[in-house]
Amino acid sequence: MSKYRAVSHVIFDMDGILLDTEGVYKKAIATIASRFGKNYTSDIVAKVTGTVERESARIAVTEMKLPMPVEEFQNEFHKLSYDFFRKYGVTVFPGAKRLVHHLSKHNIPISVATSSSQDSFELKSAKHKDFFKLFDHIVCGGSDPEVKQGKPAPDIFLVSASRFPDKPNPEKCLVFEDAPNGVQAAVNAGMQVVMCPDENVPSELRKNATMVVNSLDDTPVEAFGLPELIK
Structure with missing residues (x-):
């Protein structure tokens, strides 16, 4: 059997x-995190991957202790990732x-x-x-x-x-x-x-x-x- x-x-x-597309998402989140001296590590990547955008933002902000509201992070992530998609394609x-x-x-x-x-x-x-x-x-x-x-x-x-x-x-x-x-x-x-x-x-x-x-x-x-x- x-x-x-x-x-x-x-x-x-x-x-x-x-x-x-995952490279684009990683690049967008890492770009935001780097402004605050934070690293988007592989264990956080594993938690974020496959979640809806709002949940991705919540996990990223919480796990990296970013000093910004989840909604602000989501808006910036949304804009950055869309810019990258338009620029580099998929x-x-x-x-x-x-x-x-x-x-x-x-x-x-x-x-x-x-x-x-x-x-x-x-x-x-x-x-x-x-x-x-x-x-x-x-x-x-x-x-x-x-x-x-x-x-x-x-x-x-x-x-x-x-x-x-x-x-x-x-x-x-x-x-x-x-x-x-x-x-x-x-x-x-x-x-x-x-x-x-x-x-x-x-x-x-x-x-x-x-x-x-x-x-x-x-x-x-x-x-x-x-x-x-x-x-």
Whole structure:
């Protein structure tokens, strides 16, 4: 017996999984922190990654003891990160592109469940519209009224599952995540989760994942009953 359950639907996080955006977020937070002589360390990065913007701001201010209101930090972070996105653009991870095209070709229902707001999603995905057309739907947790709580609460993944036409049971969904908060959200939703973490995420924060990979196209998806990805 395989230790993995067969699935029928796949849900992807976006930042750090599909799009190479985490560097921009780190740069924005580190820029603000440096003004106060603070360091945005890897353990704080792990706590922030995958959270909605308001929660990211609260964690950053609290953990680094920054002398500014959370709302002020959020506004500055929002402006800086958007400026960086416009200036540098965003790329799709090659491994993600291969896996998404593979699943789409085999008619596997796929969706995106991102903590980003709708306007943030539009900005980051602007140059990749054809790629995102491959997905059945997009859930933007930062602005979707049905997503009551952000990750690590399971809301965003349960909402995403419910929006597939056939409304699969959570156990039939496989999630791809990079962040510990996202992994925990998937586990809380009753879903299996493949983690493709940033190198700064410590090993103890990877333990809840069903599987850990270095790149999405390294995932042996056939272990979950999906068509094998041939390299």
